[in-house]
Structure formats: structure tokens, C-alpha cells
Amino acid sequence: MRRAHAVFLSLALLALTMSSAQAAQTFRSGPEATSLVELYTSEGCSSCPPADDWLSSLRQQPGLFKSFIPVAFHVDYWNNLGWTDRFARALYSDRQRQQAAQGQTSQVYTPGFIINNHEWRSWFGGARQWQASQEHPGVLEASLSGQQLDVHFEHGAAGQQLNLAYLGNGLSSKVQSGENSGRTLQHDFVVLDWQQFASNKTDAGHWQLTLPPVPRLGQQQTALVMWVSPANSLKAIQATGGYLQE
Template sequence: MTFRFFSTLAAAALALPALIGVALAEETARPAGVVELFTSQGCSSCPPADALLAELAARDDIVALAYHVDYWDYLGWRDTLGSPENTARQHGYGKSFGIRSVYTPQAVINGRIHVNGSSRAKVWDAVEDLKGSGDGLAVGLTITRAGESVVIDAEAAKGEAKKAHLVVVYFEPTQPVTIERGENAGRTVTYWNAVSDIQTAGMWHGKAARFELPASEVSKKGGCAVLLQSVSKDGLPGPILGAAIIRNPGS
């Protein structure tokens, strides 16, 4: 999406009627990349990745999302932020990448490659490599408020026209969780941008387009990310072409 996404999108969020009203910030640069972390409160290897995700979520140039999966719940602790939908998204990526099994912590960068989510070097190198190779976020998005709507404007594709879904990923406010059982028993971990819902809001056909979301829905959550993502004929997630994020105050 366009601007230093976080700053402009955060400004858009602040303009929502249920939030503090302020003018939108000027558009700057689009994000460097999207980092989707698949994690679990029941995974002993995940806290370092959760800490790295928190660092990325605080940046202005990264769209960072944490998808808590549910397949480690059998170890004795039910992830309070986990869902089968998050697990299904990870398995979809696994099929897209042609890997035999998924794992935690797994970080998917721009919907194109996956790396160990606890490795700062691997995550950041992946973001930079994709950006340098032309597989970064090539389609700009801007977000503004118009009355009771959040308006998303997508640029036209540069070069050959493509198709993509407009995917809206809602996430919870930042929150600490004390884990009482399982591999991380006794630890309190603060989780950022934990995904609570994923919705497809429309289709983009390679031309400049406008989409609307109800401002009231956006204001209910900690915020949301908007992803312009290619999807296969089988419904599997593919490359992310553009992204932006809205944070609600205090999230």
C-alpha cells in the first residue's frame, strides 16, 4: 500500500469516529515488506520469534502479523489467541510452497518465501532480498476516511495487469498472556498484532480501484492489515503485491 504505511494508516485509524479525530498524515513510502509469523503459546521455540515480531510491529516500514495456530494445544495449554483459521492459512502456504509439513515459528515474507521466524537475520534478509529483486510490495495502497467508511485506494499495476484478492486481516490489541501449562508454563509473553479474523473484501483486476470497509468494524479491533494478495485457482495464498496497516490507539 503506499505511504510509510504505518504512519499514514495509523493516521487513518485515528480519524475513525470511535477514535480520536486527527488529520491524515501525508503519504510517504510504501512498506518494505509483510512478515506473517505462525506461532503458538505452546511452542517452546516461539518466544524469541514473538519478541522479534514485536520489534517489527513497532516499525513504520513493516506490516507484521502474528497468526497463532492451534495444533500444539494438545501439549497441555490451549493458545488463548489461536484459531483453526490461522492454522488453515499456514497449511495453505505450505501447499503453495510445496513443503511436506508446517512448523513454528515460521515467518512468511510477502507471501513468497518462508524462514525461521526467530532469526532476525533471515527475516530481514528475506525482506531486503525480495525488495531488491522486484518481488517487494509493488502496488501502492492509500487509506482514508470518508464518513462512516474506511476507503482503500489501490494503484494500477505497472506492466502486465494482474489479479489479486483484497484481504483484510483483523488483529487484537497488544496484550500480555501468562501461560500456565505446557512447554512455556510460568512465562508471561506480550503478543503484538495477534490475528483474530481474516476476510476477503473484494477483487483487484490490475487497474486502479477503490474499496470500502465499515469504520465501525475497524474500530472494534486493535487494528487491521489490508493485503493485496494473489490467490491460486485452488484458493491457496500467493504473493502479496501491496499492504497497509491501521492501528487503533492503545493497540
């Protein structure tokens, strides 16, 4: 009886260990820089849907979350012009203004692209492929178990910031007013939440965090992405991420 009980406990512990291992997710960049493809957009802007559609097309491109990460920040400065974008936040508008102030873009507008920390106006001339970064900042990796996230950046330095964002795919809105009135807009890689976390002063390049709950705005699929920024800058040094197991 005692032996049978011991075997049962061993099997139960093994099952629990296997379950925990299955539940854990890992994200890892390569040593070369992952391109952060930022789109600033709004449902109130009639010229934005083509840019949104192009960003959605990146779902089918090889290298997603490995060589590049698309993110769509919906700004709120269109909200008083006829339609309130439910994905828009003042925080994202402020981010775009700060990027302009830091010289990453020439001005604030939608649709607006920033790729590898530089304004990308070539999209408006028909370009659909950007120049990959030649930087090799080192590996950014993370392990997610439940809501606990452990992140390590190979070349961590004092003052660096970790950016975390939940992205939503398969979102749609029936626009009732404004420039896109009567249209049903489809969205992917929508930033549902974005937060920054300072590096530990005694362990630069390492973050241990409890993630906030995933925002539920009707998305069919959710991704968690992260990138490291220098102190006092919104530039991305390295990025990684992927779809969440839900």
C-alpha cells in the same frame, strides 16, 4: 437575529466538518513493496517465545507500517497438547497449510516466518534483518471514517483479494499448562481478526467496506493493516496500515 442565527449555523457546520476530518484516518504505502513479515506461533510451543519477542522488538524499528508490517498468526494445532492459546484460530492454521501447499514454505511448523512471500529460515541462524523486496507494485491507500473503509490499489486487477487484519499490541497471557507452563508471555502484532474481500468486478483495485468491530482481547493498542493478494493466492502484492485512533 437572523444574521446571528446564520453565523451560528455556519460555525456549527465548520466544527462538524473539522471534527469529521479529524476522525478520518488515512493509510498509504509507497510505490515500492511493503514487506509483510508473517510469524506463525503458538503459546503452547516452547520455542516460540523468542520469535514472539523478536517480533515485538520491531515496534521500535524505523519503517514500521511504511516499509514493513509484522503480523503474528497464532495457530490452533498446538491447542490439544496441554494449553489452549486464546489467540489461535483454525483459520490461521489453514492459511499456513495453504501457503505450504502453494510453495511459500517447505512445511508447517512453529515458529515459522514468511517474509515477502518466502520462507525465512535465516532467523534460526541468528539473522535479524531480511532482504527487502525489489518489487514496485504501486501505491495502496485507504481512508477510514468511523467503520467505513475506502481502499484503492494503483495497479488493481480482476480477481485480486483485499486482506484486512486487526492487530493487538500489549497483550499477555499467564500460561498454566503445556510446554510454557508457569510463564507469562507477552505479545505484539497479534492477528485478532483476518478477513478477505474480493475485488469489485467492475472497478478492480477498489473496495468500499464496513469494518467489523474491533475485537477486544485486552490489547493496549490496535492496528488495522491490509494487503492485496492475487487471485487464488495467499501471496502479498502490496500492504499498508497503521495504529487506530481510539
